[in-house]
Amino acid sequence: MTDAKISAAIRATARWAAVALLCGMTACNSGLGGGETMDPFYRPAGAGSRAACNRVWEFTPAPGQFINDTSSEGGYHGESTPAEAAEYAMKRLEAGYYVSLGGFGGYLVVGFDHSILNSGGDYDFSVTGNAIESSCEPGIVWVMRDENGNGRPDDTWYELRGSEYGTSNRVAGYAVTYRRPDRDGADVEWRDNRGGSGTIARNTHHTQPSYYPLWIAEQEYTLTGTMLLPRDYVDEHGMYCTGIYGWGYADNYGSDRLTGGRNRFRISDAVTAEGGAALLPYIDFVKVQTAVNIQGSAGVGELSTEVLGIADEHPGRRP
Numbered sequence: 001m002t003d004a005k006i007s008a009a010i011r012a013t014a015r016w017a018a019v020a021l022l023c024g025m026t027a028c029n030s031g032l033g034g035g036e037t038m039d040p041f042y043r044p045a046g047a048g049s050r051a052a053c054n055r056v057w058e059f060t061p062a063p064g065q066f067i068n069d070t071s072s073e074g075g076y077h078g079e080s081t082p083a084e085a086a087e088y089a090m091k092r093l094e095a096g097y098y099v100s101l102g103g104f105g106g107y108l109v110v111g112f113d114h115s116i117l118n119s120g121g122d123y124d125f126s127v128t129g130n131a132i133e134s135s136c137e138p139g140i141v142w143v144m145r146d147e148n149g150n151g152r153p154d155d156t157w158y159e160l161r162g163s164e165y166g167t168s169n170r171v172a173g174y175a176v177t178y179r180r181p182d183r184d185g186a187d188v189e190w191r192d193n194r195g196g197s198g199t200i201a202r203n204t205h206h207t208q209p210s211y212y213p214l215w216i217a218e219q220e221y222t223l224t225g226t227m228l229l230p231r232d233y234v235d236e237h238g239m240y241c242t243g244i245y246g247w248g249y250a251d252n253y254g255s256d257r258l259t260g261g262r263n264r265f266r267i268s269d270a271v272t273a274e275g276g277a278a279l280l281p282y283i284d285f286v287k288v289q290t291a292v293n294i295q296g297s298a299g300v301g302e303l304s305t306e307v308l309g310i311a312d313e314h315p316g317r318r319p
C-alpha cells in the first residue's frame with residue numbers, strides 16, 4: 001500500500017474503534033448488559049473542563065543550557081526532587097514561559113482534567129513550541145490512555161508517527177546516557193547505545209554552574225526514545241540553522257503548525273512498537289521528548305525541544 005493508503009486505512013480503523021467504544025459507552029441502556037461494553041475509565045469533558053493540561057506529572061529533561069537556569073523570569077529555584085521539578089515545569093507553563101527539554105531524550109509528561117477523544121482523523125490536541133523557520137528542534141509526541149484507570153501515567157506509551165516514520169531518518173530505541181560533571185563549570189559528557197559520545201557543551205550565554213538537572217540524584221541517567229537524524233545547515237549568510245521536518249513533531253515549523261507556534265496532532269497517528277495502528281479511542285496523558293542529538297555551533301547550545309503548552313484542540317467534544 002502507498003503511504004496515503006496506509007494513512008487512510010489507519011484513520012478508518014481508528015474511527016471505527018472510536019465509534020465502537022463510544023457506542024459501547026452509550027449502550028448501557030440498550031440491553032447489551034450495561035457495564036460490559038462501557039469503558040469505565042473514560043473521563044468525558046464537562047462544562048468546566050479546560051483545554052490546557054492541568055498537571056505536569058514528570059519533567060525529566062536531558063542536560064542543557066536552560067536547565068537549572070536561575071537568570072530568566074520564572075527561573076530555577078533550587079527544586080531538588082522530581083516532584084518539585086514537575087511543579088516547577090507546571091508553574092512555568094501556567095505563566096506562559098517555555099519549558100526546555102534539554103538535549104536528546106529529555107521529556108515532559110502532562111495530564112488533563114478529562115480524556116481527549118480520538119476524532120478518527122482530525123487534529124485532536126496541540127503542543128505549542130517556539131520554532132521559527134530556521135530553528136526547528138523537533139520533539140516526538142507520545143500518548144497514553146489510562147488503561148488501568150488509576151489516574152496515573154503508568155500504562156503504555158504510543159508514539160505518534162510523523163513525516164519521518166518509516167524512513168531512514170528515524171531511529172527507534174536510541175538511548176543516551178548523561179554523566180554528572182565532577183565539577184562546576186564543566187560540559188556534560190554523554191555516550192549513546194550506538195558507540196557514539198560527545199558533550200552538552202557550555203556556552204557564554206548560560207553561566208549557571210551545571211547543565212545537569214540538579215534534582216536528579218543519580219550520577220548518570222539514560223534517556224531512551226526515538227531519534228530523528230539532524231537537519232542542520234549553514235545558510236548563505238553564514239548563519240547556523242536547523243531545518244524543518246514535514247509534520248508530526250513539536251517545536252517544528254511543519255505543515256501542522258499554526259500561527260503562535262502551535263503544532264497539532266492526531267491520536268489516530270498513534271502506533272504500537274511493532275508499527276501497527278494503536279487504535280486508541282481516547283487518551284489521558286501526553287509526553288513530549290526531544291528527538292535530536294545535535295550540539296549546535298558555537299554559542300547556539302544543544303538542540304532542545306521547547307514546550308509552552310499542551311492542549312485539547314476540541315475540549316467540548318462529546319461522544
Ligand SMILES: [Ca+2]
Binds near residue numbers: 154155
Ligand atoms: Ca494508569
Ligand SMILES: [Ca+2]
Binds near residue numbers: 302
Ligand atoms: Ca531549544
Ligand SMILES: [Ca+2]
Binds near residue numbers: 137305
Ligand atoms: Ca525551540
